[in-house]
Amino acid sequence: MATTAQIETAADLRRRAARSRRAVRIWLYIVLLVLFALFLVGGATRLTDSGLSITEWKPIHGVIPPLSEAQWQEELEKYRQIPEYQQINKGMSLDEFKTIFWWEWAHRLLARGVGLAMALPLAFFWLSGRLEGHLKPKLLGLLALGGFQGFVGWWMVSSGLSERVDVSQYRLATHLTLACIIFTAVMWVARGLAPHSQGPAGQGTRRFAGVMALLVLFQIYLGALVAGLDAGMAYNTWPLMDGSLVPGDLFVQQPWWINLFENPKTVQFVHRLGAYVVLIAAFAHAVTAWLALPGSTHARRALVLLGLILVQAGLGITALVLVVPFGWALVHHAFAIVVLGFAVAHWRGTVGPYPVPVGTPA
Numbered sequence: 001m002a003t004t005a006q007i008e009t010a011a012d013l014r015r016r017a018a019r020s021r022r023a024v025r026i027w028l029y030i031v032l033l034v035l036f037a038l039f040l041v042g043g044a045t046r047l048t049d050s051g052l053s054i055t056e057w058k059p060i061h062g063v064i065p066p067l068s069e070a071q072w073q074e075e076l077e078k079y080r081q082i083p084e085y086q087q088i089n090k091g092m093s094l095d096e097f098k099t100i101f102w103w104e105w106a107h108r109l110l111a112r113g114v115g116l117a118m119a120l121p122l123a124f125f126w127l128s129g130r131l132e133g134h135l136k137p138k139l140l141g142l143l144a145l146g147g148f149q150g151f152v153g154w155w156m157v158s159s160g161l162s163e164r165v166d167v168s169q170y171r172l173a174t175h176l177t178l179a180c181i182i183f184t185a186v187m188w189v190a191r192g193l194a195p196h197s198q199g200p201a202g203q204g205t206r207r208f209a210g211v212m213a214l215l216v217l218f219q220i221y222l223g224a225l226v227a228g229l230d231a232g233m234a235y236n237t238w239p240l241m242d243g244s245l246v247p248g249d250l251f252v253q254q255p256w257w258i259n260l261f262e263n264p265k266t267v268q269f270v271h272r273l274g275a276y277v278v279l280i281a282a283f284a285h286a287v288t289a290w291l292a293l294p295g296s297t298h299a300r301r302a303l304v305l306l307g308l309i310l311v312q313a314g315l316g317i318t319a320l321v322l323v324v325p326f327g328w329a330l331v332h333h334a335f336a337i338v339v340l341g342f343a344v345a346h347w348r349g350t351v352g353p354y355p356v357p358v359g360t361p362a
Contacts, residue, residue: 020130021193027121028190034117035183036337038110042179043333045107046172046227047326050100052084054108055161057154063112065105075101084165111150118143134354135189142185149178169228170261176224180217183337184344191348198297200352205292205302208285209347212305215278216343220336222271227333231264231271232324238317241269275313282306301346308339 045051054062055078066072076097079085085092122139125131131139156171200206226232241247242265250266251259259266282305289302312335319328 020125021132023130024125024135025190025193027125028186028193031114031117031186032183032190032341034110034114035179035186036334036341038107038114039179039183039337040330040334041103041107041110042176043330044326045103047329047333048100048103049084049088049166050103051107051157051167052082052160053079053097053100053104054157055079055082057157059112059150062105062108065101072098082161083163084160087165108153111153115143115146115150118146132354138185138189142182142189145178145182145185149175149182152178167228169225172228173221173224177217177221180220180337180340184213184217184340187341187344188348191345192351192354194353196349196353198349201289201296201298201350202292205289205298206347206350208288209298209302209343209350212278212281212285213340213343213347215274215281216309216336216340219271219274219278220340222267222274223333223336225261225267226271229262229264229267231268232320232329234264235268236320236323238320241265241272275316279309279313282309298346298350301342301349305339305343305346308335308342312336312339 054075056062066075072094076092076094079097089096118139122131122143126136152171152175156167156175159168159171160166201209235241235247237243239245247265247269250263250269253259253263260270261267282302286299286302286306289296290299293299312332315328315332315335319325319332322328
């Protein structure tokens with residue numbers, strides 16, 4: 001029979017484990033906020049055509065911006081050597097250059113900040129024994145993926161420094177999609193550490209929630225292709241496009257599949273179709289979740305997800321018909337991340353939290 005001292009010790013262990021899980025969860029939510037800020041600045045960097053203003057990759061030294069007039073002139077001279085300046089921005093003044101430079105510098109600084117926000121607390125929680133064993137490989141994997149994303153970012157930028165006047169839409173889409181995967185993974189782990197107000201949903205609801213998260217992620221990938229080709233500025237009517245529901249000349253390039261990535265009309269059309277598919281799927285998910293679990297937390301969140309997707313569709317249409325002004329385009333970009341985050345959190349909620357370690361209260 002357990003003694004009073006043993007009972008008190010067990011209670012202390014349970015409280016300590018619960019506090020550690022909560023602290024780790026809060027840390028990961030902070031990482032998500034920093035990632036969201038990175039998405040915002042990255043979107044603004046793309047929309048202002050600022051991504052090629054820094055022509056070198058200096059992971060450490062690059063933290064320090066130009067501090068003198070001579071250093072600013074040196075940076076501008078490097079920019080003058082690339083095709084974007086020579087063909088698009090020839091004659092740009094130093095003040096104009098500073099505007100695009102600061103966007104790109106802020107984007108890179110935030111990216112470094114995400115790395116620190118991930119690495120330093122991870123080391124603290126690990127060394128202080130506050131990390132559950134199953135979290136260690138997951139969090140190390142996330143840290144490694146973040147480091148790889150830095151390389152992918154430079155790989156993207158380098159595509160616009162020699163022959164092109166902008167970055168490759170293939171590499172831009174890869175960079176954004178990988179960022180979304182990192183965001184998704186952090187959300188998945190954080191949400192798995194949170195208390196759940198309801199038990200796991202049935203298999204059908206869980207699978208449909210997972211499909212919704214993947215559809216939203218794929219739609220963001222399609223949006224990145226649109227951004228990479230500036231395809232959103234080409235056809236600015238809705239619901240018709242080029243005067244019809246299904247415009248002509250969608251597959252004029254050979255081989256046919258190249259149009260899906262390089263023909264602005266086709267890329268915009270596919271992004272529109274993707275939006276319709278996501279919206280229809282969200283409606284079906286909300287209905288089936290409500291029929292399977294009427295009045296449940298899972299069903300209500302499926303309805304919220306449908307509402308968020310409707311808002312995002314409205315933002316996309318507004319940005320399109322206004323010919324993609326900076327503000328509306330940035331809101332559309334940012335809200336896509338909100339939709340993705342909620343879709344992943346909803347999916348994780350249908351699966352249920354991580355098992356409670358031995359000695360931690362349920």
